[in-house]
Amino acid sequence: MLRRLATQRLVQIRHAFNPTSQTSRSFSTALNYHIDTPDNNTELPWEFNPKNQEKVKEILSHYPSNYKQSAVIPLLDLAQQQHGGWLPVSAMNAVAKVIEVAPIRVYEVATFYSMFNRAKVGKYHLLVCGTTPCMIRGSRDIESALLKHLGVKRNEVTKDGLFSVGEMECMGSCVNAPMITVADYSNGSEGYTYDYYEDLTPERVVEIVEAFRRGEKPPRGTQNNKRINSGPEGGNTSLLGEPKPPPCRDLDAC
Ligand code: FES
Known part of the structure; x- marks a missing residue:
């Protein structure tokens, strides 16, 4: 019995680490360690551009001056937008300097949150x-359609960047x-957007990609034209009347 359980666990672990497995998980660009490369090393200078330096001041103004480190997430976000979607080590060091902490304090945050990318991403990171819920509704098919259409593996960037x-x-x-x-x-941090595309089909997601390639901005939100936002397909089936006002709205009359 014990041996069977141990074997099952081993299979689960292997499955989890197999990149071709249907159940494999890979978050963001999933690079939680640093290896010096020509475009990512501590010798490369990095600083916020003049427009973003104004934004840095604005972000810091939200926090007490002795708690600058609380601004680490918005500052990393701004640095990532400025640097085309990823955070080289010198950008993290620049953030550490702004908030006056040891660089390791910034690395800890950047490697914990999956929205921070530690390796290059495309101009459009999908x-x-x-x-x-998304998996039950076909997210694996959506991902397969994207990978096949773009000719990349997960976390790879297309040749045209x-x-x-x-x-x-x-x-x-x-x-x-x-x-x-x-x-x-x-479009750098000035034109940065982070939009949701919902109720997707494999065909529709490919159309969206091609619209971005043409420089268009496809309409975000639900892609099912029978729905309004998150409303039921075909219109409401309940709560059809006008809602009653809350009692005692006229406080003088209560
Ligand atoms: S499962 Fe909640 S948005 Fe996909």
């Missing part, structure tokens, strides 16, 4: 939701599953 495909956990849009987010880094 994040497929892989959590249960335009697209990459990652995975995220539930993005709170389960009622419109399956869905993806498109992080658009094509």
